[in-house]
Amino acid sequence: IVNETSTLRRHAEAKFAGKYRTWAKANAFTSKLPGDLAAKKRKAAQAQQQIDVHLTECKLSERTVPYTHQNFRKAAIEWLVATDQPIQAFEHPKFKDMIDVASRSTQGVKIPGRKATRAEIIRVFKNHLTKLKNKLNVYTMLQSISLY
Numbered sequence: 001i002v003n004e005t006s007t008l009r010r011h012a013e014a015k016f017a018g019k020y021r022t023w024a025k026a027n028a029f030t031s032k033l034p035g036d037l038a039a040k041k042r043k044a045a046q047a048q049q050q051i052d053v054h055l056t057e058c059k060l061s062e063r064t065v066p067y068t069h070q071n072f073r074k075a076a077i078e079w080l081v082a083t084d085q086p087i088q089a090f091e092h093p094k095f096k097d098m099i100d101v102a103s104r105s106t107q108g109v110k111i112p113g114r115k116a117t118r119a120e121i122i123r124v125f126k127n128h129l130t131k132l133k134n135k136l137n138v139y140t141m142l143q144s145i146s147l148y
Contacts, residue, residue, distance in 0.1 A: 009033055012033065013033040013034055013035055
């Protein structure tokens with residue numbers, strides 16, 4: 001006696017596939033034979049691939065929402081609430097700068113992903129450290145010159 005249903009199904013498929021399918025059809029039973037299940041999955045996968053032909057990707061400019069004060073106010077408040085920002089975030093000069101830059105876009109705004117944002121932050125930080133180091137070196141050099 002075998003307690004594995006998968007082994008029994010493989011055995012039934014190898015020895016009694018015709019009889020099993022006839023019985024399953026007569027009793028309105030879905031075949032559970034491994035070959036039948038694999039064929040059903042392949043058929044479903046092919047049906048899914050066929051729908052891809054009918055899909056088209058919208059360009060960024062086609063999805064751009066027209067600007068109105070009401071749309072902007074609604075989007076800004078939804079962003080504020082969804083990201084749990086303080087109300088003072090709207091008053092921050094950098095927020096205003098970001099909105100001014102985005103408002104000049106004619107084809108929508110492309111927001112960078114996490115990896116690109118992280119890389120840019122690291123690049124800006126390293127650049128800032130280099131400038132700071134150069135500035136401190138000049139200051140130290142000027143002090144040493146003035147001591148003489």
